[in-house]
Amino acid sequence: MDPLALVIIEALIKSIVVIIVLLTGFAYLTLMERMVVARIQVRVGPNRVGRVFGIAALQPIADAIKMIFKEDFIPANADKLIYVLAPGIAVGTALLAWAVIPLNPPLTIFGYTINFEIANVNVAVLYLLAIGSLSIYGIVLGGWSANNKYSLLGALRSTAQMVSYEVSLGLSLVGVLMVSGTLSLTQIVQQQSMIWNVVWQPLGFVIYLVCALAEINRVPFDLPEAETELVAGYQTEYSSLKFALFYMAEYINMLTISAIASTVFLGGYQGPFGILPGVHWLLIKMLIFIFIFMWIRGTLPRFRYDQLMRFGWQVLLPLALANTFVTAVVLVLLGK
Amino acid sequence: MSLLVFYLFAAIAVLAALGMVVLRNPVHSALSLALVFVSLAAMYVLLSAPFIAVAQVMIYAGAILILFVFVIMLLSPGTDQGVGALKAQRGLAILFGAALLVLLIAVLGGAVLPPTRGTFTPEAIAAEGDTQAVGALLFTNFLLPFEITSILLLVAIVGVIVLAKKRQSISKQ
Numbered sequence: 001m002d003p004l005a006l007v008i009i010e011a012l013i014k015s016i017v018v019i020i021v022l023l024t025g026f027a028y029l030t031l032m033e034r035m036v037v038a039r040i041q042v043r044v045g046p047n048r049v050g051r052v053f054g055i056a057a058l059q060p061i062a063d064a065i066k067m068i069f070k071e072d073f074i075p076a077n078a079d080k081l082i083y084v085l086a087p088g089i090a091v092g093t094a095l096l097a098w099a100v101i102p103l104n105p106p107l108t109i110f111g112y113t114i115n116f117e118i119a120n121v122n123v124a125v126l127y128l129l130a131i132g133s134l135s136i137y138g139i140v141l142g143g144w145s146a147n148n149k150y151s152l153l154g155a156l157r158s159t160a161q162m163v164s165y166e167v168s169l170g171l172s173l174v175g176v177l178m179v180s181g182t183l184s185l186t187q188i189v190q191q192q193s194m195i196w197n198v199v200w201q202p203l204g205f206v207i208y209l210v211c212a213l214a215e216i217n218r219v220p221f222d223l224p225e226a227e228t229e230l231v232a233g234y235q236t237e238y239s240s241l242k243f244a245l246f247y248m249a250e251y252i253n254m255l256t257i258s259a260i261a262s263t264v265f266l267g268g269y270q271g272p273f274g275i276l277p278g279v280h281w282l283l284i285k286m287l288i289f290i291f292i293f294m295w296i297r298g299t300l301p302r303f304r305y306d307q308l309m310r311f312g313w314q315v316l317l318p319l320a321l322a323n324t325f326v327t328a329v330v331l332v333l334l335g336k
Numbered sequence: 337m338s339l340l341v342f343y344l345f346a347a348i349a350v351l352a353a354l355g356m357v358v359l360r361n362p363v364h365s366a367l368s369l370a371l372v373f374v375s376l377a378a379m380y381v382l383l384s385a386p387f388i389a390v391a392q393v394m395i396y397a398g399a400i401l402i403l404f405v406f407v408i409m410l411l412s413p414g415t416d417q418g419v420g421a422l423k424a425q426r427g428l429a430i431l432f433g434a435a436l437l438v439l440l441i442a443v444l445g446g447a448v449l450p451p452t453r454g455t456f457t458p459e460a461i462a463a464e465g466d467t468q469a470v471g472a473l474l475f476t477n478f479l480l481p482f483e484i485t486s487i488l489l490l491v492a493i494v495g496v497i498v499l500a501k502k503r504q505s506i507s508k509q
Contacts, residue, residue: 130394
């Protein structure tokens with residue numbers, strides 16, 4: 001068989017598995033978020049549907065069925081094609097990032113080596129940044145096409161916010177790239193078998209986390225959908241499955257940035273001090289990040305727009321630049 | 337097989353480029369342009385230049401075009417604007433379009449520029465790494481143009497701030 005065709009078939013199988021896992025993961029993340037936020041606010045939270053050990057195990061399925069049966073509404077003056085396309089773009093770009101994240105060390109079965117990333121690209125880190133910059137389109141087009149002033153305001157805000165924080169996000173990763181000397185995520189993970197990158201790049205790690213939160217529009221950076229002033233921002237007019245798709249994109253993005261933070265800074269599937277490398281470490285690290293994000297959502301208020309911009313340009317960007325500069329100088333002095 | 341992939345993305349690129357020119361709504365045009373950029377990136381991948389491909393998506397589709405869309409949304413021009421203004425240019429446009437077409441056909445036919453194999457063959461790039469090749473060139477042969485570009489961008493940023501400040505002081509009076 002044509003070697004390229006074989007590669008494509010293998011990638012297809014891996015993609016389908018990853019997509020199924022991610023979509024199930026998304027459903028249960030919504031349940032986890034509802035329960036965590038409920039505990040923080042001293043409420044009980046969902047505990048009725050399909051109760052197992054006091055957890056509403058079937059709640060996500062009930063939510064999904066409810067979503068499907070809602071009226072699918074398209075505003076009269078909306079740009080219909082783009083209005084329908086935008087949620088798809090949002091979910092598509094959210095899923096695309098998973099093509100390069102290594103999930104497990106390579107396994108050899110019957111002389112055939114399976115790599116646990118869909119594609120081992122030698123520019124994986126840049127690929128992630130590129131996909132991240134494309135993810136703005138879903139929100140912007142969704143907000144614009146609805147022909148609603150609140151949606152448009154939300155879309156404009158999100159463009160300004162994401163473009164601003166993208167700069168520091170990219171710079172926060174440059175330090176790691178200089179330390180590891182490669183753009184391939186597979187190699188970056190392999191290099192961290194003993195010492196994680198966060199030891200060399202603590203500031204880069206913090207800057208990455210803050211900027212990533214801003215990139216996926218979560219509290220305290222959820223201005224594009226600030227309900228107190230913009231109704232629901234870019235998703236005001238969306239209902240039924242289209243709304244669910246935006247919701248899905250948000251949660252998958254949350255999974256993606258926790259996976260990238262774990263992979264780039266915390267050794268990905270590598271355990272501490274090289275203990276038992278495997279996908280379980282990646283999952284544990286991701287869960288910790290996700291819990292922290294939910295904790296932040298439960299406890300922090302939203303930034304004001306001018307505070308957001310000042311923080312991004314006057315605090316994060318100089319810090320990220322200084323981090324890059326210091327890393328470069330130290331590397332030169334060490335003669336690497 | 338890789339030829340098939342090429343034809344697929346070539347077709348998408350050509351159709352999207354046509355859409356960019358023909359579509360009336362500026363946001364639709366911008367989206368078509370994004371599609372052109374992404375299919376061009378796919379071709380760079382086929383040419384074993386993944387770094388250029390990713391840079392293409394990140395810079396053009398992800399940064400420049402997003403700002404275009406931002407401006408279009410802020411100004412929200414009507415769908416038919418600008419058609420009348422373009423009438424005077426129609427004759428010139430046809431002339432230059434025809435000239436470009438002739439040039440393209442000549443180049444494609446190899447009549448003007450007979451194709452030669454450069455230094456960066458797929459084998460050479462596979463040995464060096466395409467990111468490394470771009471980086472090495474940027475810091476040796478093209479260092480001066482690269483740095484001058486950064487000054488150019490700085491001048492543009494300062495210019496924007498000067499213009500914005502001027503308007504602010506006028507509105508205060």
